[in-house]
Amino acid sequence: MLLETMHYVLGKHGYDDAGCANPGDAIRMIETYRPDLMLLNYLLPEWNGGEFAVR
Secondary structure (H helix, E strand, O other), X not given: OHHHHHHXXXXXXXXXXXXXXXXXXXXXXXXXXXXXXXXXOOOOOOOXXXXXXXX
16 A cells, blocks of 8 residues: 555656565566665565665
8 A cells, every 4th residue: 555655646746656565576677677766665575675775
């Protein structure tokens, strides 16, 4: 639900966004999408946001 809410709010304000529900998908996405900014949820499944940022 948080992912959908962020997508709605960012899109409403004109931002191009992409989201992933798990860290494995996020790693694959950033290899091609190359984001300028990443918002990480500390309560991600598998790895928390801090662990994801380090990897």
